[in-house]
Amino acid sequence: MAALSGYPSGETGLATEELEIELLLEALFQRYGFDYRDYDRQAIRRRLYALMRARGLATVSRLQDRVLHEPGASDALLRALAVPPATLFDDPEQARQLRIVLASCLRASAVPKIWLAECGGAEEAWSLAIMLAEEQLHTRTDIYATAANEQMLDEARNARISLERMEQCKENYRASGGTGNLDDYFEIEDGHAVLASSLRNRINWAQYNLVTDASFNEFQLIVCRRALPDFGPVLRRRVLRLFHESLARFGVLGIDREFDEGDAFGENYQAVFSHQGWYKRVA
Incomplete structure (x- = not known):
């Protein structure tokens, strides 16, 4: 990816940019406690470029x-680096x-727990809650939806969907295998759709940092499909170890x-589907 216009061309410019990215990520960690230093550098660079273009900044140093x-400005940067909302x-x-x-791995558990690690916002958790209701599992299943960014958690706790956008949601719902009426899972508040309180109450929102925090519970299902692509090799190994420590035997990892x-x-897991990233822990 070519450097922005504020850098000299060639290897010197790329080296300068890489150094500035290192310094920015270190500053973000030292000042605000958010650690993106082991994230995939290309993913970081793409998101920094988008933010810099939006703010008219030519170099990473100016962004820093x-x-x-x-x-x-720090809130804007953290939002740019966070998992895109679902x-x-x-x-x-x-x-x-x-x-x-859900149908195959949760029925044997008396009180199953699901972890949406670095959740992509309210609508990812709401989709899961609706599917649990359709499998008659919602009354005994707890969803733990976590994210590192407290601001995004606040937005998730207070999320709403416009009635106009609900029409597109209904199409996606039917394409996903939904056979009911999506409206039945929502309440209308001030002209917006909000997930029914009986389902919202099963979702536990919490701040949690995959980079630094330890295992906090045992789960029958862990899903982390949106954040992992951004992790570098060292961080990916660390997070997979964390998930292994947090997943019950015969639980499923997505x-x-x-x-x-x-x-x-990896040798402790058995594929649930071919080439899809769903695994049952068998050892």
Whole structure:
């Protein structure tokens, strides 16, 4: 990816840019406690470029100056680096697979727990809650939806969907295998749709940092499909170890892609679907 116009051309410019990215990520960690230093550098660069273009900044150093000195700039950076928000049933194929997983892996548990690690916002959790209701599992299943960014958690707790957008959500819902009436799972508040309180109450929102925090519970299902693609190799191994420590035996792990040969604990899992990144822990 070519450097922005504020850098000299060639290897010197790329080296300068890489150094500035390192310094920005270190500053973000030291000043605000958010650690993106082991994220995939290309993913970081793409998101920094988008933010810099939006703010008319030619170099990463200028962005760092804003982040350290300008009110609100750090929030904008953290939002740019965070997992992109999901929309209701926005990946129908993955939702169909998740329906099968829910039916097969949770029924044997008296009080199953699901962890949406680095959740993509309210609508990802709402989609799961609706699928649990359709499998008659919602009254005894707890969803733990976590994210590192407290601001995004606040938005998730207070999320709403416009009635106009609900029409597209209904199409995605039907494509995902939904056979009911999507409206039945929602309440109308001030002209917007909000997930019914009986389902919202099963979702536990909490701040949690996959980079630094330890295992906090045992789960029958862990899903982390949106954040893992952004992790560098060292961080990916660390997070897969964390998931292994947090997943009950015969629980299911949903990740972004198939295990690589070098992935931590990969030999302890059995594929649920071919080439899809869903695995049952067997050891």
